Amino acid sequence: MKNKKGFMLTETLVVSTLVSVVLVSLYVQFSTVVSNFNKSYKNDNVNDLYAVYYISNLFKKTPNLYDTLKSEVDSKLNIDKKYIEINTNCDSSNSSIFTLSTAQNCSALASISNFYDLNNKGRIIFMRADVPVTDADLSGLDDYNFSNYIKSIRRDNVTQSDYRLIVKFDNLEYANLVVVE
Numbered sequence: 001m002k003n004k005k006g007f008m009l010t011e012t013l014v015v016s017t018l019v020s021v022v023l024v025s026l027y028v029q030f031s032t033v034v035s036n037f038n039k040s041y042k043n044d045n046v047n048d049l050y051a052v053y054y055i056s057n058l059f060k061k062t063p064n065l066y067d068t069l070k071s072e073v074d075s076k077l078n079i080d081k082k083y084i085e086i087n088t089n090c091d092s093s094n095s096s097i098f099t100l101s102t103a104q105n106c107s108a109l110a111s112i113s114n115f116y117d118l119n120n121k122g123r124i125i126f127m128r129a130d131v132p133v134t135d136a137d138l139s140g141l142d143d144y145n146f147s148n149y150i151k152s153i154r155r156d157n158v159t160q161s162d163y164r165l166i167v168k169f170d171n172l173e174y175a176n177l178v179v180v181e
Helices: 009-042 046-061 063-078 101-114 143-153
Strands: 083-086 123-126 163-168 173-178
Touching: 009 123, 046 063, 046 163, 046 173, 063 083, 063 123, 063 163, 143 163
Parallel strands: none
Antiparallel strands: 083 123, 123 163, 163 173
């Protein structure tokens, strides 16, 4: 006569294997959700989007500045870079970074830079909105996370006449906005 009380060893192993598979799959799903939440929290939050909006308004309201930025990007598009980096502290010693020409433009950008935390690690990138970028295009940027953020930006629903302003803030948050005339 067989004793039918309790589980056998194989039944216990099968059940524990199934439970562990379910727990591992739940952990993977949960970690993906947490990772996406952290990305969305650090990227394109409302305060940073307002800051980028005000910076784009400064560029559009300053006489000839927006047109100068557009022509600078378009001239570099066929050569080596698909973007220009705008100097936030008006120091013209770095020739690879575009510096605003007049003292008035510099002081306006400096006040925005101070207010929106763009002084130390902050960067402003101006580029065509419809042009995809690769690792080679972003080789001038020394920040891996910022480069990945720029590559991850969606480029659908934009035209050739649209440009994009991408900002990295001192607190390592990023935001971008399509600048439409």
